[in-house]
Amino acid sequence: MVLPTGMEKTTPTNLVPSSVPVGPMQRVELPVLADVSVGTARGPAADGRSPAEKLAELDRVLRRYVEEGALVAFSGGVDSAFLVWAASRVSGGTGRLVALTTVSASTPELDLEDARAFAALLGVEHLCVESREVDSEEYRRNDPERCYYCKRDLFRLARRVASERGLAWVLYGYTASDRNDLRPGHRAAAEADVQAPLSDVGIEKREIRALMREHGLPLSEKPASPCLSSRIMTGIAVDRRKLADVAAMEAILRRHGVAACRARICEAGSASFFRIEVDPAAMERVLACRIELEREGEARGYRWVTLDLGGYRTGGGTP
Numbered sequence: 001m002v003l004p005t006g007m008e009k010t011t012p013t014n015l016v017p018s019s020v021p022v023g024p025m026q027r028v029e030l031p032v033l034a035d036v037s038v039g040t041a042r043g044p045a046a047d048g049r050s051p052a053e054k055l056a057e058l059d060r061v062l063r064r065y066v067e068e069g070a071l072v073a074f075s076g077g078v079d080s081a082f083l084v085w086a087a088s089r090v091s092g093g094t095g096r097l098v099a100l101t102t103v104s105a106s107t108p109e110l111d112l113e114d115a116r117a118f119a120a121l122l123g124v125e126h127l128c129v130e131s132r133e134v135d136s137e138e139y140r141r142n143d144p145e146r147c148y149y150c151k152r153d154l155f156r157l158a159r160r161v162a163s164e165r166g167l168a169w170v171l172y173g174y175t176a177s178d179r180n181d182l183r184p185g186h187r188a189a190a191e192a193d194v195q196a197p198l199s200d201v202g203i204e205k206r207e208i209r210a211l212m213r214e215h216g217l218p219l220s221e222k223p224a225s226p227c228l229s230s231r232i233m234t235g236i237a238v239d240r241r242k243l244a245d246v247a248a249m250e251a252i253l254r255r256h257g258v259a260a261c262r263a264r265i266c267e268a269g270s271a272s273f274f275r276i277e278v279d280p281a282a283m284e285r286v287l288a289c290r291i292e293l294e295r296e297g298e299a300r301g302y303r304w305v306t307l308d309l310g311g312y313r314t315g316g317g318t319p
Contacts, residue, residue, distance in 0.1 A: 061201060063095075249297065
């Protein structure tokens, strides 16, 4: 995340710190993502409306939520950051808005840093609350419903916090683009009556990034950053040790300038190994730190550290 000058010293007075320690934010140059950089915030969308027109409609939708009190589930990713910003635009002096970030062993450290910095930049009240999905047997077994179990518990927690704060609505950053993906977590949102205003007004991911660029917001070029459990191949049990292993391997890659990366835990018989996924243009950087990666993987009990020549792709944790 590239922050405005002086941002590093900004601390929100209303931030509730989590019990999970967070180190200094690591900054790398993020590439402009090719699949989202097409178009501008003013160009027409497929349905004939421009992103700016959709943003105006979003303002109208969010105004009602914020007037009655809204809690936004804020992961620190692009979509939820945009939703927090859009809601803050209409909060005015009478609206009530809180951003909630849950923190656990599966939370990427940089996402927590980004969430804190972004909320501070906007002056939005930001709560960091420890979640315990990794303690759930349903979650740990890592079957295709893992995301459902996670979001179910997340939205229960969000509902509890919203009720304690007297907030009527819980919102999250599901977009129109997500409708075409398999999203078990969206089923949990529907069950909990959690609102998805970005999807409701038809805003797509590429339009979100374009609008964030136009308004000079940080995080517009941040790569997708799902939870660390998504790096563990479906069917391999999730535990805190594996999550720490993933975080350590990806930290090495980021130190060497690889912003978009996945260190996926795989199994072959009784052997566990890492499969590294990066954009093909970044593979030389991976090879430059291959000895460090191999030593780290071996020290953590992994047989091999491999580089996937197919490159980075979403959903790579699913067989």
